[in-house]
Amino acid sequence: MRHGQLISDRTQLTEEQVRDETFGVIEANGMCCMQCGSRAREDFYTYRAITSNSDVTYCRRCLHIGRMSTMDPIWLTESVNVCSSGKYTLAFRLSEQQQYASDKVLKAVRTYTSLLLHAVTGAGKTEMIFASIAYARQRGDNVAVVSPRVDVVIEVSKRLCEAFADEEIDVLHQASRQQYDGHFIVSTVHQLYRFKRHFDVIFVDEVDAFPLSMDETLMIALTQACKERRSIVYMTATPPRQLIQQVGADNIVTLPARFHRHPLVVPVFKYFKVRYQRIQRALLHRMYAQQTSERTTLLFFSDISAMRQFYQTYACHITKMCYVYSEDSERLAKVEALREGQYSIVLTTTILERGFTMAALDVWVMESHRYSADALIQIAGRVGRKAVCPTGEVLFFHEGRTHAMYCARTEIRRMNRLAFQRGWIDV
Numbered sequence: 287m288r289h290g291q292l293i294s295d296r297t298q299l300t301e302e303q304v305r306d307e308t309f310g311v312i313e314a315n316g317m318c319c320m321q322c323g324s325r326a327r328e329d330f331y332t333y334r335a336i337t338s339n340s341d342v343t344y345c346r347r348c349l350h351i352g353r354m355s356t357m358d359p360i361w362l363t364e365s366v367n368v369c370s371s372g373k374y375t376l377a378f379r380l381s382e383q384q385q386y387a388s389d390k391v392l393k394a395v396r397t398y399t400s401l402l403l404h405a406v407t408g409a410g411k412t413e414m415i416f417a418s419i420a421y422a423r424q425r426g427d428n429v430a431v432v433s434p435r436v437d438v439v440i441e442v443s444k445r446l447c448e449a450f451a452d453e454e455i456d457v458l459h460q461a462s463r464q465q466y467d468g469h470f471i472v473s474t475v476h477q478l479y480r481f482k483r484h485f486d487v488i489f490v491d492e493v494d495a496f497p498l499s500m501d502e503t504l505m506i507a508l509t510q511a512c513k514e515r516r517s518i519v520y521m522t523a524t525p526p527r528q529l530i531q532q533v534g535a536d537n538i539v540t541l542p543a544r545f546h547r548h549p550l551v552v553p554v555f556k557y558f559k560v561r562y563q564r565i566q567r568a569l570l571h572r573m574y575a576q577q578t579s580e581r582t583t584l585l586f587f588s589d590i591s592a593m594r595q596f597y598q599t600y601a602c603h604i605t606k607m608c609y610v611y612s613e614d615s616e617r618l619a620k621v622e623a624l625r626e627g628q629y630s631i632v633l634t635t636t637i638l639e640r641g642f643t644m645a646a647l648d649v650w651v652m653e654s655h656r657y658s659a660d661a662l663i664q665i666a667g668r669v670g671r672k673a674v675c676p677t678g679e680v681l682f683f684h685e686g687r688t689h690a691m692y693c694a695r696t697e698i699r700r701m702n703r704l705a706f707q708r709g710w711i712d713v
Contacts, residue, residue: 290365290482292320292362292480307360308359310345330343338357343355348476350460351476352480366469368467370470373452380414381410381545383543384545386539387403388418391519397517398486398516400533400537401537402537403520404522404539404540404541406523407668408545408670408671412446418519420450427486429471429486430470431471431473431489432474432508433490433491433641434475434504435474435492436460437621438495440641454467456473458480468481482510483510483511485516488517491521492521493521524663540704542708543705543711546673548676548711549711551677552698553666553694553698555691560683573604573631574604577604581679582632583647583649585631586639588656590635593611593634607633608629610632610633611635638668640664649680651680654691655690659689662690
């Protein structure tokens with residue numbers, strides 16, 4: 287069975303590393319991409335190459351992570367397992383809930399079984415998997431920590447690289463390159479297209495996030511990157527019903543509390559019709575008050591053009607304000623500037639609904655009636671994540687309350703009750 291990593295540059299390899307040589311796209315009862323595995327006719331395009339005067343077919347589905355065609359040679363390397371010390375440092379002691387989850391995850395990794403970690407936002411999921419990563423690397427397992435979102439990958443990779451300082455960790459996303467041998471990676475799910483039957487243990491953070499939740503081939507890439515004997519640990523605050531059924535009730539660990547033992551912030555509903563092309567004094571004064579109190583505020587918008595219009599309307603009145611969205615070329619720089627305190631009012635799409643943590647943070651959802659319950663739960667979960675500032679404001683501005691809004695608030699309250707019943711929160 288083919289296994290290892292797909293390499294497009296032969297100069298990177300020694301003779302001992304090469305397992306198989308082929309082309310990026312092959313004909314096998316139709317076209318097949320060796321990178322993403324697609325066989326769908328609409329994913330392939332054929333043109334006549336001028337230099338060779340022959341037909342060339344390439345895959346359009348995974349073009350953004352590396353061109354695969356009938357003319358591009360690729361090499362598949364042998365998958366190798368190497369033990370390491372697995373040493374890590376943690377600046378604090380795990381809470382009772384975190385230790386409970388850590389033990390459950392470690393048992394799943396030891397026995398190569400799968401597990402769903404249903405943990406509220408801010409529960410400290412990353413720290414809960416440290417012991418399991420250490421055990422897996424000591425055993426020689428190839429380990430991947432993946433997420434559909436680049437922002438989450440960057441956030442998590444910083445914490446992992448700091449904790450596992452002696453490990454050679456590859457951080458793989460659209461703006462990075464592989465440096466090591468893939469024994470321990472932190473990456474976007476898309477980067478798993480490069481690996482075939484290589485990983486023994488995979489942790490999937492925010493498993494329900496776009497695009498993983500919407501693209502079946504990404505789930506296929508995830509399973510193809512694993513060995514037959516493997517452990518997959520799924521982690522999210524809003525697990526899809528299909529995943530719950532797939533994993534089974536006996537393999538679900540529910541964590542209703544945050545690590546700092548304070549309850550989740552419950553959203554407040556406020557009727558307010560947002561005007562994008564003119565100043566609304568009440569809203570302007572609210573933003574002034576936020577800046578005066580030295581609070582950072584995220585304003586979530588469901589429409590990019592409306593968000594830009596809002597920015598143009600208020601930009602001459604509000605300093606230290608910016609907007610950010612998925613296709614923004616300065617997105618990563620803006621988020622880093624936000625962390626450094628250069629902005630206090632940030633207009634954003636759901637790109638910041640996950641993987642973003644900051645103290646003294648409040649959230650306003652503009653036109654919250656347009657969002658799903660899961661999105662509202664994740665957005666509300668940005669507030670109160672830091673132990674130094676476990677409270678804050680979550681405002682759902684709306685023009686009529688929706689079922690999704692009620693579901694989100696009900697679920698947040700349910701988790702708080704469950705955490706209190708288990709003795710995992712103090713109030």
